[in-house]
Amino acid sequence: MPLLKGTSHINDRGVLTIGGVAADRLAERFGTPLFVYDEALIRERVRTFHRVLQAEGVDYDVAYACKAFCIRAMVELAQEEGLSLDVVSGGELYTAFISGFPPERIHFHGNNKSVEELELALQAGVGTIIVDNFVELERLAALIREGTCSRQGQPVNVLLRMTPGVHADTHAYISTGQEDSKFGFDLGSGQVAEAIRRVQEIPELRLTGLHMHIGSQIFSAAGYLAAVERLLGALPSLPQFSFDVLNLGGGFGIAHTEAEDAPPIETLLLDIVRGVKARFADAGYALPALWFEPGRSIVGEAGWTLYRVGSIKDLPGVRRYVAVDGGMSDNIRPALYGARYTALLANRAREAATETVTVAGKLCESGDVLIEAADLPPVRPGDLIAVPATGAYAFAMSSNYNRLPRPAVVFVRNGKARLVVRRETYADVVRFDRSLSADDEGSEDEASDDVGAFLKGEWG
Secondary structure: OOOOOOOOEEOOOOOEEEOOEEHHHHHHHHOOOEEEEEHHHHHHHHHHHHHHHHHOOOOEEEEEEHHHOOOHHHHHHHHHOOOEEEEOOHHHHHHHHHOOOOHHHEEEOOOOOOHHHHHHHHHHOOOEEEEOOHHHHHHHHHHHHHOOOOOOOOOEEEEEEEEOOOOOOOOHHHEOOOOOOOOOEEOOOOHHHHHHHHHHOOOOEEEEEEEOOOEOOEOOOHHHHHHHHHHHHHHHHOOOOOOOEEEOOOOEOOOOOOOOOOOOHHHHHHHHHHHHHHHHHHHOOOOOEEEEOOOHHHHOOOEEEEEEEEEEEEEOOOEEEEEEOOOOOOOOHHHHHOOOOOOEEOOOOOOOOOEEEEEEOOOOOOOOEEEEEEEEOOOOOOOEEEEEOOOOOOHHHOOOHHHOOOOEEEEEEOOEEEEEEOOOOHHHHOOOOOOOOOOOOOOOHHHHHHHHHHHOOOOO
Protein backbone atom coordinates (compact mmCIF):
# COMPACT_ATOMS: atom_id res chain seq x y z
CA MET A 1 0.00 0.00 0.00
CA PRO A 2 1.62 3.27 -1.10
CA LEU A 3 2.84 5.74 1.47
CA LEU A 4 0.23 5.49 4.21
CA LYS A 5 1.60 7.95 6.75
CA GLY A 6 0.19 9.54 9.88
CA THR A 7 -3.49 8.79 10.43
CA SER A 8 -4.15 7.47 6.92
CA HIS A 9 -5.30 3.86 6.61
CA ILE A 10 -7.76 1.65 4.75
CA ASN A 11 -11.06 1.09 6.57
CA ASP A 12 -13.31 -1.98 6.67
CA ARG A 13 -15.08 -0.85 3.50
CA GLY A 14 -11.77 -0.78 1.66
CA VAL A 15 -11.79 3.01 1.51
CA LEU A 16 -8.87 5.33 2.22
CA THR A 17 -9.41 7.18 5.49
CA ILE A 18 -7.45 10.26 6.58
CA GLY A 19 -7.80 11.83 10.00
CA GLY A 20 -10.69 9.49 10.73
CA VAL A 21 -12.69 10.66 7.67
CA ALA A 22 -13.29 8.42 4.65
CA ALA A 23 -12.14 9.72 1.29
CA ASP A 24 -15.45 9.00 -0.44
CA ARG A 25 -17.29 11.03 2.21
CA LEU A 26 -14.85 13.90 1.73
CA ALA A 27 -15.33 13.82 -2.03
CA GLU A 28 -19.13 13.78 -1.68
CA ARG A 29 -19.12 16.70 0.76
CA PHE A 30 -16.43 18.94 -0.72
CA GLY A 31 -16.11 17.82 -4.33
CA THR A 32 -12.99 17.00 -6.34
CA PRO A 33 -10.21 17.74 -6.96
CA LEU A 34 -9.69 18.16 -3.25
CA PHE A 35 -6.61 18.74 -1.11
CA VAL A 36 -6.85 16.87 2.20
CA TYR A 37 -4.37 17.54 5.02
CA ASP A 38 -3.73 15.26 7.98
CA GLU A 39 -3.55 17.93 10.67
CA ALA A 40 -2.23 15.55 13.34
CA LEU A 41 0.67 14.55 11.09
CA ILE A 42 1.59 18.20 10.43
CA ARG A 43 1.72 18.86 14.16
CA GLU A 44 3.75 15.70 14.77
CA ARG A 45 6.31 16.75 12.16
CA VAL A 46 6.70 20.16 13.79
CA ARG A 47 7.11 18.64 17.23
CA THR A 48 9.82 16.34 15.90
CA PHE A 49 11.96 19.38 15.06
CA HIS A 50 11.43 20.86 18.51
CA ARG A 51 12.09 17.54 20.25
CA VAL A 52 15.35 16.78 18.44
CA LEU A 53 16.78 20.30 18.73
CA GLN A 54 15.87 20.62 22.39
CA ALA A 55 17.45 17.23 23.14
CA GLU A 56 20.65 18.34 21.40
CA GLY A 57 20.86 21.38 23.68
CA VAL A 58 21.41 23.93 20.91
CA ASP A 59 20.05 27.43 20.67
CA TYR A 60 17.67 27.15 17.73
CA ASP A 61 14.74 28.52 15.79
CA VAL A 62 12.48 26.71 13.32
CA ALA A 63 10.69 28.88 10.76
CA TYR A 64 8.01 27.25 8.65
CA ALA A 65 8.72 27.93 4.96
CA CYS A 66 5.45 29.41 3.74
CA LYS A 67 6.30 28.87 0.08
CA ALA A 68 5.47 25.17 0.52
CA PHE A 69 1.84 25.84 1.49
CA CYS A 70 0.63 29.23 2.67
CA ILE A 71 -2.93 29.68 3.85
CA ARG A 72 -4.36 31.27 7.00
CA ALA A 73 -5.06 27.95 8.71
CA MET A 74 -1.47 26.79 8.20
CA VAL A 75 -0.06 30.06 9.53
CA GLU A 76 -2.29 29.77 12.60
CA LEU A 77 -1.15 26.18 13.15
CA ALA A 78 2.48 27.26 12.88
CA GLN A 79 1.92 29.87 15.56
CA GLU A 80 0.20 27.36 17.84
CA GLU A 81 3.13 24.98 17.49
CA GLY A 82 5.77 27.58 18.38
CA LEU A 83 7.25 28.08 14.93
CA SER A 84 8.62 31.21 13.36
CA LEU A 85 7.62 32.01 9.79
CA ASP A 86 9.73 32.23 6.62
CA VAL A 87 7.98 34.41 4.02
CA VAL A 88 9.16 35.37 0.55
CA SER A 89 6.64 37.91 -0.74
CA GLY A 90 4.21 40.64 0.18
CA GLY A 91 1.38 38.14 -0.29
CA GLU A 92 2.85 35.76 2.26
CA LEU A 93 3.47 38.71 4.60
CA TYR A 94 -0.15 39.76 4.18
CA THR A 95 -1.33 36.24 4.97
CA ALA A 96 0.80 36.20 8.12
CA PHE A 97 -0.49 39.59 9.28
CA ILE A 98 -4.19 38.86 8.81
CA SER A 99 -3.65 35.54 10.62
CA GLY A 100 -2.36 37.42 13.67
CA PHE A 101 1.15 36.00 13.46
CA PRO A 102 3.67 37.90 15.64
CA PRO A 103 5.77 39.99 13.20
CA GLU A 104 8.90 39.67 15.34
CA ARG A 105 8.88 35.94 14.54
CA ILE A 106 8.81 36.48 10.78
CA HIS A 107 11.88 36.05 8.56
CA PHE A 108 11.58 37.83 5.21
CA HIS A 109 13.28 36.15 2.25
CA GLY A 110 13.37 36.76 -1.49
CA ASN A 111 15.86 37.67 -4.21
CA ASN A 112 13.89 40.67 -5.50
CA LYS A 113 12.00 42.29 -2.64
CA SER A 114 10.22 45.36 -3.92
CA VAL A 115 10.29 48.75 -2.21
CA GLU A 116 6.63 48.22 -1.28
CA GLU A 117 7.34 44.80 0.24
CA LEU A 118 10.26 46.15 2.27
CA GLU A 119 8.12 49.05 3.46
CA LEU A 120 5.47 46.61 4.54
CA ALA A 121 8.00 44.47 6.41
CA LEU A 122 9.64 47.44 8.13
CA GLN A 123 6.38 49.08 9.12
CA ALA A 124 5.11 45.81 10.59
CA GLY A 125 8.27 45.20 12.59
CA VAL A 126 9.32 41.97 10.88
CA GLY A 127 11.96 40.33 13.08
CA THR A 128 14.66 39.45 10.53
CA ILE A 129 15.26 40.35 6.90
CA ILE A 130 17.45 37.94 4.95
CA VAL A 131 19.33 40.23 2.55
CA ASP A 132 19.92 38.60 -0.80
CA ASN A 133 21.98 41.07 -2.86
CA PHE A 134 23.69 44.46 -2.91
CA VAL A 135 20.78 46.28 -4.55
CA GLU A 136 18.48 45.14 -1.77
CA LEU A 137 21.01 46.20 0.84
CA GLU A 138 21.09 49.72 -0.54
CA ARG A 139 17.32 49.82 -0.96
CA LEU A 140 16.77 48.73 2.63
CA ALA A 141 19.20 51.29 4.03
CA ALA A 142 17.63 54.08 1.96
CA LEU A 143 14.14 53.29 3.20
CA ILE A 144 15.23 53.44 6.80
CA ARG A 145 17.23 56.64 6.36
CA GLU A 146 14.35 58.35 4.56
CA GLY A 147 12.28 57.85 7.68
CA THR A 148 9.32 56.45 5.78
CA CYS A 149 9.47 53.34 7.96
CA SER A 150 10.37 54.44 11.45
CA ARG A 151 11.81 51.78 13.76
CA GLN A 152 11.98 54.22 16.69
CA GLY A 153 15.76 54.11 16.68
CA GLN A 154 15.95 50.32 16.71
CA PRO A 155 18.24 48.76 14.08
CA VAL A 156 16.83 46.14 11.73
CA ASN A 157 18.14 42.61 12.21
CA VAL A 158 19.50 41.13 9.00
CA LEU A 159 21.10 37.90 7.87
CA LEU A 160 23.14 37.73 4.68
CA ARG A 161 22.18 34.92 2.35
CA MET A 162 25.29 33.27 0.96
CA THR A 163 25.83 30.66 -1.72
CA PRO A 164 28.59 28.40 -0.42
CA GLY A 165 29.41 26.78 -3.76
CA VAL A 166 27.90 23.40 -2.92
CA HIS A 167 25.97 21.42 -5.53
CA ALA A 168 23.17 19.56 -3.78
CA ASP A 169 22.23 16.09 -4.99
CA THR A 170 18.81 17.09 -6.30
CA HIS A 171 17.05 18.40 -9.42
CA ALA A 172 18.71 21.45 -10.98
CA TYR A 173 15.51 23.49 -10.64
CA ILE A 174 15.53 23.10 -6.83
CA SER A 175 19.28 23.32 -6.26
CA THR A 176 20.21 26.74 -4.86
CA GLY A 177 23.61 26.54 -3.17
CA GLN A 178 25.87 26.48 -6.25
CA GLU A 179 27.90 29.50 -7.40
CA ASP A 180 25.70 30.11 -10.45
CA SER A 181 22.47 30.89 -8.63
CA LYS A 182 20.06 33.81 -8.65
CA PHE A 183 20.07 33.66 -4.85
CA GLY A 184 22.49 35.17 -2.38
CA PHE A 185 26.06 36.48 -2.11
CA ASP A 186 28.74 34.20 -3.51
CA LEU A 187 31.23 33.09 -0.86
CA GLY A 188 34.09 32.12 -3.16
CA SER A 189 34.31 35.38 -5.11
CA GLY A 190 34.42 37.64 -2.05
CA GLN A 191 30.83 38.90 -2.26
CA VAL A 192 30.05 37.76 1.29
CA ALA A 193 33.03 39.64 2.69
CA GLU A 194 32.03 42.79 0.80
CA ALA A 195 28.42 42.47 1.98
CA ILE A 196 29.55 42.18 5.60
CA ARG A 197 31.62 45.34 5.24
CA ARG A 198 28.72 47.26 3.71
CA VAL A 199 26.25 46.21 6.41
CA GLN A 200 28.71 47.25 9.10
CA GLU A 201 28.79 50.73 7.55
CA ILE A 202 25.03 51.12 7.98
CA PRO A 203 24.19 51.84 11.64
CA GLU A 204 20.48 51.25 11.01
CA LEU A 205 21.18 47.58 10.29
CA ARG A 206 22.35 44.89 12.72
CA LEU A 207 24.07 41.90 11.14
CA THR A 208 23.25 38.85 13.27
CA GLY A 209 24.63 36.08 11.09
CA LEU A 210 24.59 34.21 7.81
CA HIS A 211 22.07 32.17 5.88
CA MET A 212 22.54 29.35 3.40
CA HIS A 213 20.09 27.08 1.59
CA ILE A 214 21.59 24.44 -0.68
CA GLY A 215 18.39 23.10 -2.25
CA SER A 216 15.34 20.91 -1.74
CA GLN A 217 14.53 17.22 -1.60
CA ILE A 218 17.84 16.37 0.09
CA PHE A 219 18.24 12.97 1.75
CA SER A 220 21.74 13.28 3.25
CA ALA A 221 23.55 15.60 5.65
CA ALA A 222 26.63 15.61 3.40
CA GLY A 223 25.68 18.74 1.44
CA TYR A 224 24.85 20.74 4.55
CA LEU A 225 28.11 19.77 6.21
CA ALA A 226 30.15 20.49 3.07
CA ALA A 227 28.60 23.98 3.02
CA VAL A 228 29.49 24.51 6.67
CA GLU A 229 33.05 23.38 6.01
CA ARG A 230 33.31 25.91 3.16
CA LEU A 231 32.06 28.63 5.48
CA LEU A 232 34.41 27.72 8.34
CA GLY A 233 37.33 27.65 5.93
CA ALA A 234 36.45 31.15 4.76
CA LEU A 235 35.77 32.70 8.18
CA PRO A 236 39.37 33.83 8.84
CA SER A 237 39.27 35.89 5.63
CA LEU A 238 35.92 37.53 6.42
CA PRO A 239 35.57 40.77 8.37
CA GLN A 240 34.82 40.13 12.01
CA PHE A 241 31.10 40.22 12.76
CA SER A 242 28.65 39.05 15.39
CA PHE A 243 28.11 35.49 14.25
CA ASP A 244 25.08 34.85 16.44
CA VAL A 245 22.99 32.92 13.92
CA LEU A 246 23.69 30.31 11.25
CA ASN A 247 20.56 29.65 9.24
CA LEU A 248 20.96 26.34 7.42
CA GLY A 249 17.73 26.70 5.44
CA GLY A 250 15.48 23.75 4.72
CA GLY A 251 15.49 21.14 2.01
CA PHE A 252 14.70 18.04 4.07
CA GLY A 253 13.45 15.45 1.57
CA ILE A 254 10.34 13.31 1.75
CA ALA A 255 9.18 10.22 -0.12
CA HIS A 256 6.66 10.87 -2.90
CA THR A 257 6.87 7.26 -4.12
CA GLU A 258 7.85 3.92 -2.61
CA ALA A 259 11.13 4.10 -4.54
CA GLU A 260 12.33 7.28 -2.78
CA ASP A 261 14.41 6.29 0.23
CA ALA A 262 13.92 9.39 2.38
CA PRO A 263 15.38 9.19 5.90
CA PRO A 264 13.18 10.06 8.87
CA ILE A 265 13.32 13.76 9.72
CA GLU A 266 14.89 13.08 13.10
CA THR A 267 17.70 11.06 11.52
CA LEU A 268 18.64 13.71 8.97
CA LEU A 269 18.26 16.54 11.49
CA LEU A 270 20.46 14.76 14.04
CA ASP A 271 23.12 14.07 11.43
CA ILE A 272 23.17 17.75 10.47
CA VAL A 273 23.17 19.18 13.99
CA ARG A 274 25.79 16.82 15.35
CA GLY A 275 27.95 17.29 12.26
CA VAL A 276 27.76 21.08 12.53
CA LYS A 277 28.56 21.00 16.26
CA ALA A 278 31.60 18.82 15.63
CA ARG A 279 32.92 20.99 12.82
CA PHE A 280 32.58 24.22 14.76
CA ALA A 281 34.32 22.61 17.73
CA ASP A 282 37.16 21.29 15.56
CA ALA A 283 37.62 24.75 14.02
CA GLY A 284 37.69 26.40 17.44
CA TYR A 285 34.60 28.56 16.95
CA ALA A 286 31.66 28.99 19.30
CA LEU A 287 28.49 27.43 17.94
CA PRO A 288 25.96 30.06 16.85
CA ALA A 289 22.22 29.56 17.13
CA LEU A 290 21.09 27.12 14.46
CA TRP A 291 18.05 28.16 12.46
CA PHE A 292 16.11 25.94 10.08
CA GLU A 293 13.41 26.61 7.47
CA PRO A 294 11.50 23.36 6.82
CA GLY A 295 8.46 23.45 4.58
CA ARG A 296 8.03 20.29 2.53
CA SER A 297 9.08 18.05 5.43
CA ILE A 298 6.33 19.51 7.61
CA VAL A 299 3.37 19.49 5.22
CA GLY A 300 4.39 17.33 2.24
CA GLU A 301 3.49 13.87 3.49
CA ALA A 302 0.45 15.19 5.35
CA GLY A 303 -1.26 16.20 2.10
CA TRP A 304 -3.36 14.08 -0.25
CA THR A 305 -5.13 15.02 -3.47
CA LEU A 306 -8.40 13.33 -4.33
CA TYR A 307 -9.48 13.15 -7.98
CA ARG A 308 -12.56 11.76 -9.71
CA VAL A 309 -11.92 9.54 -12.74
CA GLY A 310 -13.60 10.75 -15.93
CA SER A 311 -12.64 9.27 -19.29
CA ILE A 312 -10.45 6.23 -19.97
CA LYS A 313 -8.56 5.72 -23.23
CA ASP A 314 -6.94 2.44 -24.26
CA LEU A 315 -4.09 2.27 -26.76
CA PRO A 316 -3.57 -1.48 -27.27
CA GLY A 317 0.02 -2.45 -26.72
CA VAL A 318 0.92 1.10 -25.69
CA ARG A 319 -0.85 2.31 -22.55
CA ARG A 320 -4.14 3.02 -20.82
CA TYR A 321 -4.87 6.66 -20.04
CA VAL A 322 -7.01 7.36 -17.01
CA ALA A 323 -8.09 11.01 -17.01
CA VAL A 324 -9.01 12.79 -13.79
CA ASP A 325 -10.77 16.08 -13.08
CA GLY A 326 -7.60 17.99 -12.23
CA GLY A 327 -4.02 17.91 -13.43
CA MET A 328 -1.19 20.37 -13.92
CA SER A 329 -3.41 23.23 -12.74
CA ASP A 330 -3.38 21.76 -9.22
CA ASN A 331 -0.01 19.99 -9.36
CA ILE A 332 2.51 21.45 -11.81
CA ARG A 333 5.49 19.55 -10.38
CA PRO A 334 5.40 16.50 -12.70
CA ALA A 335 5.26 18.74 -15.79
CA LEU A 336 7.69 21.32 -14.42
CA TYR A 337 10.56 19.09 -13.37
CA GLY A 338 9.54 15.48 -13.70
CA ALA A 339 8.40 14.94 -10.11
CA ARG A 340 7.13 11.42 -9.55
CA TYR A 341 4.11 10.33 -7.54
CA THR A 342 2.21 7.18 -6.77
CA ALA A 343 -1.52 6.62 -6.30
CA LEU A 344 -4.19 4.35 -4.92
CA LEU A 345 -7.82 3.75 -5.78
CA ALA A 346 -9.32 5.45 -2.75
CA ASN A 347 -12.77 3.86 -2.97
CA ARG A 348 -11.51 0.29 -3.68
CA ALA A 349 -8.11 0.34 -2.01
CA ARG A 350 -8.02 -3.32 -0.93
CA GLU A 351 -8.53 -4.71 -4.41
CA ALA A 352 -5.50 -6.16 -6.16
CA ALA A 353 -3.53 -3.86 -8.45
CA THR A 354 -3.78 -5.73 -11.74
CA GLU A 355 -3.14 -2.98 -14.29
CA THR A 356 -0.64 -0.24 -14.91
CA VAL A 357 -2.17 3.02 -16.10
CA THR A 358 -1.09 6.56 -16.89
CA VAL A 359 -2.96 9.09 -14.76
CA ALA A 360 -3.49 12.15 -16.93
CA GLY A 361 -5.09 15.50 -16.23
CA LYS A 362 -7.75 17.36 -18.19
CA LEU A 363 -5.63 20.34 -19.25
CA CYS A 364 -4.87 21.06 -22.90
CA GLU A 365 -1.24 19.96 -22.76
CA SER A 366 0.28 16.63 -23.74
CA GLY A 367 2.59 17.06 -20.76
CA ASP A 368 -0.37 17.15 -18.37
CA VAL A 369 0.43 13.76 -16.88
CA LEU A 370 0.37 13.31 -13.11
CA ILE A 371 1.71 9.74 -12.97
CA GLU A 372 3.33 7.91 -15.89
CA ALA A 373 2.81 4.42 -14.47
CA ALA A 374 0.42 3.78 -11.58
CA ASP A 375 -0.35 0.22 -10.52
CA LEU A 376 -4.08 0.13 -9.69
CA PRO A 377 -7.07 -2.19 -9.62
CA PRO A 378 -9.21 -2.05 -12.77
CA VAL A 379 -10.27 1.60 -12.94
CA ARG A 380 -13.78 2.71 -13.85
CA PRO A 381 -15.23 6.17 -14.53
CA GLY A 382 -16.40 7.67 -11.26
CA ASP A 383 -13.68 6.03 -9.15
CA LEU A 384 -11.64 8.10 -6.74
CA ILE A 385 -7.88 8.28 -7.21
CA ALA A 386 -5.84 9.50 -4.25
CA VAL A 387 -2.31 10.85 -4.70
CA PRO A 388 -0.26 10.99 -1.48
CA ALA A 389 2.55 13.37 -0.50
CA THR A 390 1.05 16.34 -2.35
CA GLY A 391 0.99 18.66 0.66
CA ALA A 392 3.87 20.84 -0.52
CA TYR A 393 4.19 22.88 -3.73
CA ALA A 394 0.95 21.58 -5.24
CA PHE A 395 -1.79 23.90 -3.98
CA ALA A 396 0.88 26.56 -3.51
CA MET A 397 1.73 26.47 -7.24
CA SER A 398 -1.81 25.91 -8.53
CA SER A 399 -3.22 28.03 -11.33
CA ASN A 400 -6.36 28.80 -13.30
CA TYR A 401 -4.94 27.46 -16.55
CA ASN A 402 -7.79 26.62 -18.93
CA ARG A 403 -9.84 28.78 -16.53
CA LEU A 404 -10.21 25.91 -14.08
CA PRO A 405 -11.19 26.95 -10.54
CA ARG A 406 -8.66 26.06 -7.86
CA PRO A 407 -9.62 23.15 -5.57
CA ALA A 408 -10.84 23.38 -2.00
CA VAL A 409 -8.59 22.49 0.94
CA VAL A 410 -9.69 20.65 4.07
CA PHE A 411 -7.91 19.82 7.31
CA VAL A 412 -8.96 16.51 8.86
CA ARG A 413 -8.44 15.46 12.45
CA ASN A 414 -10.16 13.15 14.94
CA GLY A 415 -12.97 12.29 12.56
CA LYS A 416 -13.78 15.88 11.64
CA ALA A 417 -13.12 17.79 8.43
CA ARG A 418 -12.70 21.57 8.39
CA LEU A 419 -12.90 23.56 5.19
CA VAL A 420 -9.91 25.93 5.28
CA VAL A 421 -9.96 27.09 1.65
CA ARG A 422 -13.25 27.06 -0.25
CA ARG A 423 -13.37 25.86 -3.82
CA GLU A 424 -13.19 28.62 -6.38
CA THR A 425 -16.23 29.19 -8.58
CA TYR A 426 -16.33 30.25 -12.21
CA ALA A 427 -17.30 33.69 -10.91
CA ASP A 428 -14.06 33.75 -8.89
CA VAL A 429 -12.05 32.91 -11.99
CA VAL A 430 -13.38 35.92 -13.92
CA ARG A 431 -13.69 38.36 -11.01
CA PHE A 432 -10.82 40.60 -12.15
CA ASP A 433 -11.76 40.64 -15.84
CA ARG A 434 -12.92 43.94 -17.31
CA SER A 435 -15.16 44.37 -20.31
CA LEU A 436 -14.02 46.19 -23.44
CA SER A 437 -17.22 48.21 -23.15
CA ALA A 438 -16.28 49.56 -19.71
CA ASP A 439 -16.51 53.37 -19.49
CA ASP A 440 -13.08 53.85 -17.91
CA GLU A 441 -9.64 52.50 -18.70
CA GLY A 442 -9.37 50.80 -15.36
CA SER A 443 -6.96 51.33 -12.50
CA GLU A 444 -4.58 49.30 -10.42
CA ASP A 445 -5.31 51.41 -7.32
CA GLU A 446 -7.73 48.90 -5.84
CA ALA A 447 -5.09 46.18 -5.99
CA SER A 448 -2.90 48.04 -3.51
CA ASP A 449 -5.65 49.21 -1.15
CA ASP A 450 -4.95 46.45 1.37
CA VAL A 451 -1.24 47.29 1.67
CA GLY A 452 -1.95 51.01 1.68
CA ALA A 453 -4.35 50.61 4.58
CA PHE A 454 -1.76 48.73 6.56
CA LEU A 455 0.95 51.29 5.98
CA LYS A 456 -1.45 54.02 7.16
CA GLY A 457 -2.05 52.08 10.36
CA GLU A 458 -5.62 51.25 9.41
CA TRP A 459 -5.12 47.51 9.26
CA GLY A 460 -3.73 45.00 11.74
